[in-house]
Amino acid sequence: MLYVRKVGVVGSGVMGSQIAEIFALNGYEVGLKDISKEYLERGLTNIRRDLEELVSFQKTKADREIKRIEEQDGIVLTEQQKESIRSKLRPTYDEKRVTDALAKISPTETYEPFKEVDLVIEAIVEEVEEKKKLFRQLDEHTSKHAILASNTSTLSITEIASSTKRRDRVVGTHFFNPPITLPLVEVIPGLETSEDTLTDMIDFLSTLRNHRYPLLPIRVKEVPGFLVNRILGAMLNEAFSLYEGGVASMRDIDQAMKAGAGMPMGPFELSDLIGLDVLYHVEENMKKMEGGFPITRPSQIVKKMFYSGRYGRKTGRGFYDYSSQSTA
């Protein structure tokens, strides 16, 4: 069984900051590393904002539920019934829990806090040489027993592990965006990953909760794109190619997939959330891999968005414009 006291997270971007947030909320000390103070501050600001939103959402949850029942169902609830709803929906997060969680995260530009970690999750840019360089450094700067995990969306865990001297303790842990609300984690062994590492990771992740659910780790074989992105990638590419072919507008495709296929977000909205830079790297990586996405007509639109720096929500503009909203 993996005994974890302290966790390291590398990359305080969209994914890394929320992964750090989950560990902190579950009571673990977290060293959060990035390449500059500015990036770290941005990550911490996002964590603080998420937690504050969660507290205020929970505070008003019972009253919203009472209002919904009375308005939608036309029932006038008694004070006793209202009290019962309030007690069932009592907030599990408050300002103290937020302060405690934030205090557990130590931002860093060095490997100093990584000396004592039992587990590292890497969430840096989706480029194999960058990840290999980082894993080489992690191998040097962490204790020999620590498990090194990558949040890569597409890259080979076997290849990333090859840059370390502990290939048996390198594993893929692929969280989904946003990890604070989506519970799935694909746990992927490389060729040399030991069965102990794999089961320890799955067992450990199963003990954690995000804002809403217990995490749901599943074992997935190392294939390009793993499981969910294989399916999702095919759908996104089809949406891009239909748009490029002039079949429907971006907005109509998004509306259609929500209204007709029950998706919570349309493919273009989802792409802006994922990040067009991330999608660009994913597409480029997948093209190089045998057995990758079944792309028959690779999309040009993702490339154009990437080249023009329109990465989606994180830069304020992607397929849609978010400049009037907070994108911190």
Ligand SMILES: NC(=O)c1ccc[n+]([C@@H]2O[C@H](COP(=O)([O-])OP(=O)(O)OC[C@H]3O[C@@H](n4cnc5c(N)ncnc54)[C@H](O)[C@@H]3O)[C@@H](O)[C@H]2O)c1
């Ligand atoms: N965005 C998604 O929807 C999503 C979902 C699942 C997995 N992923 C994967 O997670 C990883 C991170 O994606 P993201 O969307 O969070 O990216 P991001 O661009 O939001 O964040 C990456 C962060 O890593 C930092 N970084 C880059 N090189 C570094 C280094 N050598 N050392 C320390 N920090 C470094 C950057 O400064 C940045 O803050 C990628 O591998 C991506 O494929 C992304």
